[in-house]
Amino acid sequence: MSDEAIEYPVAAREPHTRSFHNDVFEDPYEWLRAKDDPRTQTFVSGQNAYTDARMKPLAGLRSRLFDELKSRVQETDMSVPTRLNGYWYFTRTQEGKQYAVQCRIPVADPDDWTPPTVDAAAEPGSMPGEQIVFDGNREAEGHDFFRCGGIDLSHDGRWMLYGVDVTGDERYDLKIRDLSTGEDLPEVIEQVSAGGCLTPDGKWAFYVKVDEAWRPYAVWRHRVGTPASEDEEAWREDDERFWVGVGLSFDERNIVIGTGSKTTTEVLTLPVADPTGGFRAFIPRREGIEYDVSFACFEGAGEDGGDVPVAVVYHNVSNPNFQINVIDMRRHEPPYDLDEGTVVAAGSPYGCERGGQYSAMPVGRPCHAPGNPSILDGARGLGIEGIAIHRHFVLLSYRAEGLPHLAVMTKNDAVEDWKAGRPWRFEEIRPKPAAALKQPYAERLYSIGSGGNPSYEAPRLRYSFGSYTMPGELHEYDPATGEDALLKRATVLGDFDPKNYVEHRLWVTARDGEQIPVSLVWRPSVCHPQIEGSPAPMFITGYGAYEVSMDPGFSVPRLSLMDRGVLYAVAHIRGGGEMGRAWYEQGRRLNKKHSFEDFVDVTRALQEGGWADPTRTVANGGSAGGLLMGAVANMAPNLYAGIEADVPFVDALTSILDPDLPLTVTEWDEWGDPLHDAAVYDYMKSYTPYENVPTAAERLERFGTDHFPKIFITTSMNDTRVLYVEPLKWAARLQEPEVGADVVVKIEVEAGHGGTTGRYKQWEEVSYENAWCLGAMGITE
Template identity: 40%
Template sequence: MPPVAKKVVSERTHHGDTVVDDYAWLTNKDDPETIVYLEAENAYTEKATAHLAELREAVFQEIKGRTLETDLSVPTRKGAWWYYSRTEEGKQYGIQCRVPAAGEDPPLIKEGTPPADERVILDGNELAGDSEFFSMGTSAISPDGRRLAYSTDLKGDERFTLRFKDLESGETLADEIPGVFYGGTWSADGSVFFYTVVDETWRPYRLFRHEIGTSAEQDVLVFEENDERFWVGIGLTRSERFLVLSAGSKITSEVRLLDAADPRGEFKIVRPRRTGVEYDVDHTGDRLLVLHNDGAENFELASAPIDDPGTWTPLIAHREDTRLVDASAFESHFVVAFRREGLTGIRVVPNEGEAYEIAFPEPIYTAFPAGNPEFRTKRLRLSYTSMVTPPSVYDYELATHELILLKRRPVLGGYEPSDYEQFREWATAEDGTRVPISIVRKKGTAKPAPTLLYGYGSYESAIDPGFSVARLSLLDRGFVFAVAHVRGGGEMGRRWYDEGKLLKKKNTFTDFVACARHLREAGWSAEIVARGGSAGGLLMGAVANLAPEMFTGIVAEVPFVDALNTILDPSLPLTVIEWDEWGNPLEHKDAYDYIKSYTPYENVDGRHYPPTLALSSLNDTRVLYHEPTKWIARLRDTAKGGPFLLKTEMGAGHGGRSGRYDAWHEEAFTLSWIIDQVR
């Protein structure tokens, strides 16, 4: 029998409406009774899935057997060194290395054989030690290549300890700073490091300056953001001329610049924040590149004089059909990443000559600039993948427009891309909107087939077509895999995002159901298992309430399923920041009523629900463990059907277990459960 959560009535009144939460007691992580309950849930899930042990092991061995365990990345040139990372068979974490640079071409390093002149920068396995969890928040080399700043997390709560290493001597310095956030940036001379810290709601709000060789107590507070809707970040222009201090909310941004050679100086504002205007800045020559949405829904690119940064002159005008995503400046050109018709694209704009877009060979793909730290370069490094093509690294020769394949991730066991095929279909939503679906299957798979349908649909984040080694274990068993590119994501431009947020959020859910219905009616799919994580977990809970009959199973990973209670509590991590995404139910009754009408936890009823697997982590700071815990308890108490299973990682965070072998075991657990729903 599954665990039965006790009911302790908790009531809160908002806008004249009473919210009853029988399982609010589970939010107390420090209560031993909560831990006992979570462990009982884990034991029940283990027993309920014990019959899958053989399949689970088979899937794990398939993932492992297709992966080249001792491998290395393509080296990237920065200054006097080529940098790369490598993995070793049997080890959980990567090893960061470098070799002295000689020539423009990346050195050919034989897999599994480190070169004689290799210098190990960081070994993640040594840093992790015996810890069950390990994650890095930053790994930043100083511009002169002499020092490394790195931060580690051994709990999964995404609060890191920052340390520094002298790369010439190999010595780890005495400087140590606990409780820092992701990222951080060096000054030009490598004597100063800037980092951010979070407040009690896990909002990065303060920027500090640390002088190498001094104690953390002497660090100087450089900037503090008092508006609870805004977070703070620090970076460096590619030219390494300016430090970039960014303050941003979900809908507004503000940038300040400081000469990187004068780290103790004062940051100067580019243009003061104005609600609804977002912008980002890079530098080349005597001008700044400014990517912004001031009067340009899908963003436009402008230039600005360094001494008058708030005066913007258009370079690439706004287009209704093209969302400009990023602009990167180099000495002789700049590169713009964009989205059009649900696909990524890259545009190169030389300082002299005509601009052009790079062509790619497949109809469905994902391509973006990656690994381009050098400001002066004749090549552009690109990352490329599709649903049948493993992740690939190219150098694009700017003079000849030649794409040079440097490496394609090996897939062992005889994988042939030509054995698989990918498709783009379009579903029609309730309001007539066409919604793209990316589909992959093994050739010869009978139609209709069991299908795993994935979705996300929030924060303008796109789920682009990509390759997965683990997914082959489904495709080779006759599955179709599909991604529903629903509104709320970023696949189809800013309007696509705006039409899936705030008081239009339900479009995300109805789009997903429309995609599932299209796959059935078009003959692709028989049984459909739905999967999503985080905000995609909210999507899973919402479609389970909306159309439970459509799905053979639901997988919800670290799911944001208790949305109303969370967004009503400004003391919780990220809540105030999130009001621009979901609405502020504390102050606005229309937002309250709307969120209450779709939040999964509040809308579970007595209908028949499909089997459901919820995956969570005790130390998650983004979606707290109690959301799926309460949701599963309410499903068991109220709904028919199931079974309803909860699995909580007791020593991990939002991303689950950290080691690669651990992650493969977890994915094998999930995939075996999915396979079991359709056989």
């Protein structure tokens, strides 16, 4: 990026071997794991100084990108008020302030669920009756890093439980504030997991401690107003694969523990009426089975006209893409069994006929009613993702054709169907396209999801809706009447017009014949993909792990890339959840290489199809997506001009071999257990980036060119998910003379896995990263 001669900080090579399963690996940079070693600190500061020097020529571009982003954001704004118990809650942002302010006003009319009108430009706390609940700017004073680890309130709104992390290590200090006075109680619960809950009366708090490997493993009980030293352990998870969380059931009748590995879950409950009692399993765990429970009351559904308490269970006992059972809780006390109850909805079994082996299928009919088996037949990648039971309606989240969907029905209809033994007859929520777009719903690449319905009593549901080209919207939908009201559309300032951008879905055939969905977005006036002789510079991203789906969504920073002629691409590769459970199964453990191969095959297909220019293609991924970046850099370096790897999991085998490191044992379900299984060890070693970086001579022999993409790496010294040592070791290897890679590393000293906090700091960070990506494409204006 500069003609100026700048030298890398050289990492010393020291003898160190890793020996497992008769394999010996020489690891000369393992010494960087000593975080407080002066040599490590010198290497970190040297890398940052080198990166700063290399990035100086792009300072003007970075500044312009930041100014463009800032000019498009409504800096002083507020959310739509949401009703919870006796208050309307909303969030304010103010120009010049890094953090949001949580506020509330009392509910004036208990029968009125229409959000009140609040002046978005007013100072927090200045409206009649308005109270500041939590001011992130005030709480962050004196800290370079600040993150709130969740807020929970008592039913009357007086007591607030909240957590604070000021280092980025995801360990939170829990505090309890009396909102009637604004003062914190003297007790502080130190260095625990995020989250926790208060009982509705505000007398008890439940929270989760972490073990030496920083795994959330034990639920503790705290009596509000007493020292934390008097707290008691309420429940413990001894299986090191499982993470633990605690909260209230939606109807606030039970304190609920959720414990789970990557493939097995269990729910335990304790009645709110007996907070000092013992938790018991609602349905005992079964290896490889996942489930969740929603509690409801079917009013008047009994044979005698009485109420029927039910558990609505979401599980994968007999369907890998999940189904919904309703259990009549009058029949017996817990524990229950996952085979009990009436099936009211089920995902498609397609793609999973052969023990999780995904098979390609023709596109089926639109899934307008997931409870209707005739409509499920032929749907590709359809899986149920969740169920929410409200007092007046039932909301179903599901996925088909690689996109999320929402469906709803009234609670009365659900009760009637259940009594009649019928599947639940959901209706899909299909928002009308924005007038500015004039694009049919079926042709859109959209995301739709629950938009925050914190109150069990709410008569209408809220949902969010958006796409790559359309800013997010918040809607309110009445299941009884079908009335759909737009509550708020995100504001994008300046000359933004959604009609200036195009979004498109195509399917790429991978090397094994599988069809991979790909999302493309661009601005036709400056980007002309597939026009002969003018393939576009391309920014392509992916993730492909943990069954996480990369769903469509609007991004203000992305506009600056597309306005400069960049084609934005998302490869929805296996290992994610876009196409149902089998899509995930085919991209993990001993199938993990499918994720990397899919990404390479998508990139190559877009280049060979005339969409993208190989000399101006930049790839991006973070965390497990950073592992993806490292792998594709080794597998197909000739396809990429540059690669941005954010907090990359590139020394995966070393980490997964050490059960004493944070997260390792819990990760064995995702990657396999190389410590005890030689086959897993060999398979992981064949793809982990750090072990497989090719030298220039090896690249020339394998690819006919010694080209290697420019690499931009980000990491944080306090990251507890992907330890800083992984990207630093990888950088040291890439910077070796025989490899000859052009590498810059940006290391945050006061941050964690998610990078910096504060919205202006985050805007500066994304502008920095996007400037590097544009520079790697040859775009510097």
